[in-house]
Amino acid sequence: MRTTLTLDDDVANLLNKEARKSGESFKQVVNRLLRLGLTAAKQPVRKPFVVKPMNLGLPHFEKVEELLELLEGPDHR
Numbered sequence: 001m002r003t004t005l006t007l008d009d010d011v012a013n014l015l016n017k018e019a020r021k022s023g024e025s026f027k028q029v030v031n032r033l034l035r036l037g038l039t040a041a042k043q044p045v046r047k048p049f050v051v052k053p054m055n056l057g058l059p060h061f062e063k064v065e066e067l068l069e070l071l072e073g074p075d076h077r
Contacts, residue, residue: 007015019029061067
């Protein structure tokens with residue numbers, strides 16, 4: 001399909017740089033990047049992964065010093 005499209009100067013410059021870098025024609029670069037953008041836009045938005053903490057019934061220590069004292073005794077230093 002043939003159509004006329006007006007590009008902003010910065011977009012045209014980026015497309016030209018990509019065409020030179022990739023060795024593709026301007027038309028190929030435009031089509032490839034449009035496909036990528038349109039395909040990405042169709043992707044469903046995923047819910048963020050949430051870690052749900054679980055109480056394992058283990059003692060909670062505010063300081064490492066408390067844990068070391070429990071494991072190694074008062075003379076752990």
